[in-house]
Amino acid sequence: MQNAECKLGAFMISKGPALRDQVYSHIRDRIVSGTLEPGRVIVEVELAAELNVSRTPVSNALVMLKERGLLEDDGGKLKVPILKLEDVINLYWCRMAHDGLASRLAAERIGAKDLKQLETYLRAWETPEREDDLSALWVSDLNFHHLIYRVAGNRHLLRFSELTTELVSVYRRNTIRRMTDPTSGTNRSRNDVRAEHEAIYEAIASRNPDAAEEAARFHIRMVIQHLEQADLVIQPEQVGL
Amino acid sequence: MQNAECKLGAFMISKGPALRDQVYSHIRDRIVSGTLEPGRVIVEVELAAELNVSRTPVSNALVMLKERGLLEDDGGKLKVPILKLEDVINLYWCRMAHDGLASRLAAERIGAKDLKQLETYLRAWETPEREDDLSALWVSDLNFHHLIYRVAGNRHLLRFSELTTELVSVYRRNTIRRMTDPTSGTNRSRNDVRAEHEAIYEAIASRNPDAAEEAARFHIRMVIQHLEQADLVIQPEQVGL
DNA sequence: ACTCTGCATTCTGCATGCAGTATTCGCTAG
DNA sequence: CTAGCGAATACTGCATGCAGAATGCAGAGT
Numbered sequence: 166m167q168n169a170e171c172k173l174g175a176f177m178i179s180k181g182p183a184l185r186d187q188v189y190s191h192i193r194d195r196i197v198s199g200t201l202e203p204g205r206v207i208v209e210v211e212l213a214a215e216l217n218v219s220r221t222p223v224s225n226a227l228v229m230l231k232e233r234g235l236l237e238d239d240g241g242k243l244k245v246p247i248l249k250l251e252d253v254i255n256l257y258w259c260r261m262a263h264d265g266l267a268s269r270l271a272a273e274r275i276g277a278k279d280l281k282q283l284e285t286y287l288r289a290w291e292t293p294e295r296e297d298d299l300s301a302l303w304v305s306d307l308n309f310h311h312l313i314y315r316v317a318g319n320r321h322l323l324r325f326s327e328l329t330t331e332l333v334s335v336y337r338r339n340t341i342r343r344m345t346d347p348t349s350g351t352n353r354s355r356n357d358v359r360a361e362h363e364a365i366y367e368a369i370a371s372r373n374p375d376a377a378e379e380a381a382r383f384h385i386r387m388v389i390q391h392l393e394q395a396d397l398v399i400q401p402e403q404v405g406l
Numbered sequence: 407m408q409n410a411e412c413k414l415g416a417f418m419i420s421k422g423p424a425l426r427d428q429v430y431s432h433i434r435d436r437i438v439s440g441t442l443e444p445g446r447v448i449v450e451v452e453l454a455a456e457l458n459v460s461r462t463p464v465s466n467a468l469v470m471l472k473e474r475g476l477l478e479d480d481g482g483k484l485k486v487p488i489l490k491l492e493d494v495i496n497l498y499w500c501r502m503a504h505d506g507l508a509s510r511l512a513a514e515r516i517g518a519k520d521l522k523q524l525e526t527y528l529r530a531w532e533t534p535e536r537e538d539d540l541s542a543l544w545v546s547d548l549n550f551h552h553l554i555y556r557v558a559g560n561r562h563l564l565r566f567s568e569l570t571t572e573l574v575s576v577y578r579r580n581t582i583r584r585m586t587d588p589t590s591g592t593n594r595s596r597n598d599v600r601a602e603h604e605a606i607y608e609a610i611a612s613r614n615p616d617a618a619e620e621a622a623r624f625h626i627r628m629v630i631q632h633l634e635q636a637d638l639v640i641q642p643e644q645v646g647l
Numbered sequence: 648a649c650t651c652t653g654c655a656t657t658c659t660g661c662a663t664g665c666a667g668t669a670t671t672c673g674c675t676a677g
Numbered sequence: 678c679t680a681g682c683g684a685a686t687a688c689t690g691c692a693t694g695c696a697g698a699a700t701g702c703a704g705a706g707t
Contacts (some may be wrong), residue, residue: 184691185469210658219692224660225469228426232473234565241659241699255560258511262503262563270499319496321573322503324475325566332562425661451688460662465690482669482689650707657700664693671686677679 184218185225191216192226196235196245197334207236207243234332248336254392256333261385263326264310265378270317272369272377279316280370286312287366290359302355309362313369313381361387425459426466432457433467437476437486438576448477448484475573489577495633497574502626504567505551506619511558513610513618520557521611527553528607531600543596550603554610554622602628 192212195201213223227243230236237246275283289305314323361384368376433453436442454464468484471477478487487493516524530546555564602625609617 208658220659221691221693225466225690228466228469229473232470234562252562255562258507258560259504259562259566262507263500266499266503319499321475321493321496321500321570325500325569328566329562449688461689462661462663466660648707650705652705653703655700655702657698659698660696662693662695665691667688667690669686669688672684674681674683676681 183222185222185229188212188216188218188222188226189229192230193235193331196230201245203245203247205245207245233328235335246335250392253333253336254389256329256336257385257389257392260326260329260333261382261389263322263329264313264381264385267314267317267319267322267326268365268369268377268381269374270319270322271313272372272374274318275316275369275372279312283309283312283366283369287362290355290362306358306362313365357387358384424463426463426470429453429457429459429463429467430470433471434476434572437471442486444486444488446486448486474569476576487576491633494574494577495630497570497577498626498630498633501567501570501574502623502630504563504570505554505622505626508555508558508560508563508567509606509610509618509622510615511560511563512554513613513615515559516557516610516613520553524550524553524607524610528603531596531603547599547603554606598628599625 192201192207201207207227209220209223209227213220216223227236231238231243234246236243238244286305286309289302314326317323361380364380365377365384368380433442433448442448448468450461450464450468454461457464468477472479472484475487477484479485527546527550530543555567558564602621605621606618606625609621
């Protein structure tokens with residue numbers, strides 16, 4: 166029963182990755198998607214029953230989620246954190262520091278091949294495709310930033326970045342409506358983002374660490390500024406999407 | 407047997423904090439102290455027997471340690487990470503970014519009371535006490551930096567800082583002999599550190615975020631520079647203390 | 648009607664059982 | 678003597694049992 170594949174919510178449990186990791190991913194996704202609303206008390210037994218696994222892997226997964234800040238301990242109970250705009254902004258301040266450092270290090274170390282790849286990701290912004298094809302831009306954006314981290318070659322920095330990204334994905338989902346970095350049709354035009362990315366690229370390409378750091382920081386500062394403006398647009402209802 | 411207090415290695419198990427947290431602390435301390443040498447394979451059963459607890463809380467503690475980078479997964483086995491100077495330096499790069507941001511935010515927000523407290527910690531460096539009373543300086547140093555983080559008021563940033571500090575404490579113990587930030591009788595004089603701290607303090611006191619960030623960054627850059635010099639002094643033997 | 652107390656239910660943390668997997672040691676055959 | 682194979686061992690992951698703590702509900706007393 167457990168060796169073969171079993172229903173796991175709407176998905177299957179494969180026997181490849183450890184069960185606790187699958188459970189981790191599943192719960193994380195439910196938090197991000199809002200199926201587990203902010204403030205919701207997490208009950209181990211419930212999830213175990215739901216996923217047709219025992220409490221053990223669920224318990225382990227919960228420990229992991231807690232360590233990463235995706236769950237928080239509130240009066241002895243584990244809850245999905247209730248997220249404020251302040252938290253998102255605080256996370257973006259961290260990201261500013263991280264991205265700045267990553268760009269600095271990347272500017273010092275990048276090779277011809279990676280530089281070319283970086284340019285490719287940048288180009289995605291130049292093509293004036295259909296306005297609604299945002300997912301492609303989003304992917305390019307992720308690739309762009311991720312490549313910079315990879316080139317920076319600091320595994321601890323990369324880890325911090327990943328933690329931040331994971332948290333932001335939760336927070337964003339539950340606090341802001343349609344307020345992603347690359348999209349944002351309202352205040353922040355696609356061209357703004359493109360120009361900021363281009364500045365980062367140019368600084369890295371010219372191997373100018375100071376300029377690279379500053380460009381990356383500027384980029385994030387703009388995002389933060391945008392977030393603060395978006396304060397007005399926040400939806401107070403945090404349940405569901 | 408479990409309700410009362412039991413032997414836990416050389417210590418006692420209290421019934422206050424959850425067992426897994428006590429086990430976590432114990433193992434972390436053993437990693438930091440070098441009783442569990444870098445490269446050592448961690449075996450759950452062994453630790454459980456040693457601490458007179460079952461495998462369950464040990465397992466949970468190991469998950470936590472892994473999440474925080476104090477253990478790493480190597481070919482399906484958990485090992486105490488083998489640490490290179492490069493890692494310490496990479497961590498200090500992160501710390502530069504974090505401390506810089508914290509100082510910036512602190513400069514924007516600090517109140518009179520905290521400022522006064524910060525000055526107190528700073529003063530500890532001015533008194534030319536006995537040269538060997540380094541622990542007092544070490545404590546002042548910790549307090550100084552920690553207060554800045556507290557004032558900064560960004561809980562995510564604080565968490566990143568704590569993760570970094572925890573990792574550095576491991577790395578330092580096992581790679582460098584007598585190479586702490588405040589001490590360092592060799593290349594880096596106590597006065598250097600004092601001056602750098604004073605610069606940070608002055609910038610924060612004058613509510614100058616840019617200067618505060620730069621002062622903090624300079625401080626860490628000096629530490630990194632010192633670490634790189636210390637490369638020559640590294641002890642290759644990583645086992646034991 | 649309101650409150651206090653006690654019982655039932657629920658949940659979590661820890662212990663332990665069970666089975667699959669990998670590793671190692673020894674035996675046997677070439 | 679060596680190489681290869683098989684069996685025993687060791688370890689981990691998952692399931693489950695057990696007990697203590699908290700929560701809530703209900704009944705009784707004021």
